[in-house]
Amino acid sequence: MAEALFINGCGISTALGQGVEQNLLNLPQASKFLTSLDVGLSDDTLRVPYYMVAEPGRDAGPDRLRTIIDSVVSDAISEAGLSSEQVVRLGVFVGSTSFDVFGSEEFIRCADKITDDVISSSLTTFGCLASYIKQSLGIKGPEYTFNTACTASANALMYAVDMLRAGEIEHALVVGLEFSNDVTTLGFHALELISQHGMRPFDSHRDGLYLGEGCGAIVISRHKTAENQFSFVSGANIGDTYSITSTEPEGATIAEVIDLAVKQAGINPSDIQAVKAHGTASLSNDEAESAGLRRYFGSAIPPVQVYKPMIGHTLGACGINELILFCHSIERGISAPYCEASQFESDLGIQLLTDLSGRQQGYYLLNYFGFGGNNTALVIANTL
Amino acid sequence: MNIYSSSTFYQPISDHLPDLKGDIKAQFGKNIRRIDRFIQLSMLGAGRCIGDIALPEKTGLYMTSVNGSLSNAFSVLREIYVDKQPPMPLSFVNTVSNAACFYVAKQFGIQANNMFVTRDHFGLESALKLGWLDLMNERVEMALVGAVAQCAEPLAVHRKRLKVANDADMGEGSHWYLMAKSLDGCDPVAILHGLNEYIALDDLVTKLPSNLDGIALGFGVPVEAEQLLSAKAMQVKRWHPELAYYEFTTGYAVTELLSQPQFKGKRWCHIDANPSGQYSVVDIERC
Numbered sequence: 001m002a003e004a005l006f007i008n009g010c011g012i013s014t015a016l017g018q019g020v021e022q023n024l025l026n027l028p029q030a031s032k033f034l035t036s037l038d039v040g041l042s043d044d045t046l047r048v049p050y051y052m053v054a055e056p057g058r059d060a061g062p063d064r065l066r067t068i069i070d071s072v073v074s075d076a077i078s079e080a081g082l083s084s085e086q087v088v089r090l091g092v093f094v095g096s097t098s099f100d101v102f103g104s105e106e107f108i109r110c111a112d113k114i115t116d117d118v119i120s121s122s123l124t125t126f127g128c129l130a131s132y133i134k135q136s137l138g139i140k141g142p143e144y145t146f147n148t149a150c151t152a153s154a155n156a157l158m159y160a161v162d163m164l165r166a167g168e169i170e171h172a173l174v175v176g177l178e179f180s181n182d183v184t185t186l187g188f189h190a191l192e193l194i195s196q197h198g199m200r201p202f203d204s205h206r207d208g209l210y211l212g213e214g215c216g217a218i219v220i221s222r223h224k225t226a227e228n229q230f231s232f233v234s235g236a237n238i239g240d241t242y243s244i245t246s247t248e249p250e251g252a253t254i255a256e257v258i259d260l261a262v263k264q265a266g267i268n269p270s271d272i273q274a275v276k277a278h279g280t281a282s283l284s285n286d287e288a289e290s291a292g293l294r295r296y297f298g299s300a301i302p303p304v305q306v307y308k309p310m311i312g313h314t315l316g317a318c319g320i321n322e323l324i325l326f327c328h329s330i331e332r333g334i335s336a337p338y339c340e341a342s343q344f345e346s347d348l349g350i351q352l353l354t355d356l357s358g359r360q361q362g363y364y365l366l367n368y369f370g371f372g373g374n375n376t377a378l379v380i381a382n383t384l
Numbered sequence: 385m386n387i388y389s390s391s392t393f394y395q396p397i398s399d400h401l402p403d404l405k406g407d408i409k410a411q412f413g414k415n416i417r418r419i420d421r422f423i424q425l426s427m428l429g430a431g432r433c434i435g436d437i438a439l440p441e442k443t444g445l446y447m448t449s450v451n452g453s454l455s456n457a458f459s460v461l462r463e464i465y466v467d468k469q470p471p472m473p474l475s476f477v478n479t480v481s482n483a484a485c486f487y488v489a490k491q492f493g494i495q496a497n498n499m500f501v502t503r504d505h506f507g508l509e510s511a512l513k514l515g516w517l518d519l520m521n522e523r524v525e526m527a528l529v530g531a532v533a534q535c536a537e538p539l540a541v542h543r544k545r546l547k548v549a550n551d552a553d554m555g556e557g558s559h560w561y562l563m564a565k566s567l568d569g570c571d572p573v574a575i576l577h578g579l580n581e582y583i584a585l586d587d588l589v590t591k592l593p594s595n596l597d598g599i600a601l602g603f604g605v606p607v608e609a610e611q612l613l614s615a616k617a618m619q620v621k622r623w624h625p626e627l628a629y630y631e632f633t634t635g636y637a638v639t640e641l642l643s644q645p646q647f648k649g650k651r652w653c654h655i656d657a658n659p660s661g662q663y664s665v666v667d668i669e670r671c
Binding site for chain 1: 464469474476480496502510517520523536582660
């Protein structure tokens, strides 16, 4: 069995609020926090539904991202109880798809005239936010920034664990971050992936997703430094080349990546208590994910939890954001199906998780899939 | 860890960006559609590295770049803010850098771990490290590791980005390595003894192996460190200081150490430093 690593501290900021408590409190009434983002086009203004971090809002300027990151990272480190010497030696692992594109767009919007020079000058490096985190906290440890679409922060976590197990670092700070920007908004609009009628993963009436902003951070270590009861057990990744925008539809790759993660954990499929599904509510990806779950679990698919209807699809950040919400929901026994069981009609053989009581101890599977054919599965354990 | 192959695709850039479609057709015998310049540079280098080697089923792909596809990011922003139009769907998807991983994986039939990892400094080392970890953990049998740097127009702005003079030469390209613990029917070209990163100069000096034939210095290494290191090997030299503008001088140097005949049987370290005064070491022994 793989050596378990301890999730000692968490911080999160989503549309539901700042901190784990606010997020859990607002999960059942998440739809109240859905707003929209307006993007000007030549012939119209496009209004796109969006779960956005409220404070600081988009009008706070280019420092907004750093303000949000600071508070989330501070929460995670504080909860983990790390000393200042331990903070200096942290390894930093960041996952995102858009990094500081928000800042680039602010730079362009503020220009007197938008020229090719202005646009080109606006571009920043992928590593700029990891560098910022290290500089602001005086961290001297290694940094890794992952850009593998919607699996980015899940992959960041997986390799952070490898570095911990290899003894190269003592503690890792893993950060997922995704902030609203016109490129992502218009890109998903152009791909016709934005829902018009409400986000309903695995439901027969699903028609796409809502985008979401979010930043999540965890401190993970080889030793328990805080009272959190969750540990990371194993993870696996497979790239498939079926399509650059969707996962192989028969579910073979998804079943394979789940199988790898579960085998590495040294457990059996029947040990999985529940699944945190990727659940984008797009026609093809929900089909592929449910096909993968059926292939792997047969007729005994564990109940499925999804978080994207409540916080939006936070893309590269969803690896950490959804892990934090899942762990704390299990710990508190908070079931948060996005709709009543009577309103859920699935043609995909999926059963939503509606009752967490009695399920707390054991193993849980988390799925993440992204553009570029990137597929990641993680196994975590609740040791009580 | 063994290295079985390496490659460089590099071209100097002065006043314009040469079209790469002809290179793609010459190397792969066909046009490959829907790929931007960054992906073209990736595939040209990867193809040279793989050559005739039959990749094992479990080959992982690990790519790195500081800026990714600058030209694609530029054109998407231009569509949005100048043309006031949504980006073309494929251009948007290619803004996510693992799009390049997808096309490389598809071209060469790679179906295992697939990562795009990056840093402002020591980028190649980050990709080598992930490949190393997956090989050590036996998640993959072989690791294909690549570092890609692209020039983008307007070239005057690109020079500013790289902090070089208005008339300075620039360059773009990719550097690739195939690593494995062992490979049936193939002899390694080198042994990668170790990757050491983010270490202080004092630690670096004490940890360097005693039997080094040479040390190749990256342009981040300050003069005072060069003096300290000069006692640690027969030769200590700055590697292509004229390429100081280039993001992947480490890749350039390591590939030369792996391919040029005078390094056969020799053990060299490539050492670079970041602006915080931390060092990275790539320790290689040619077979």
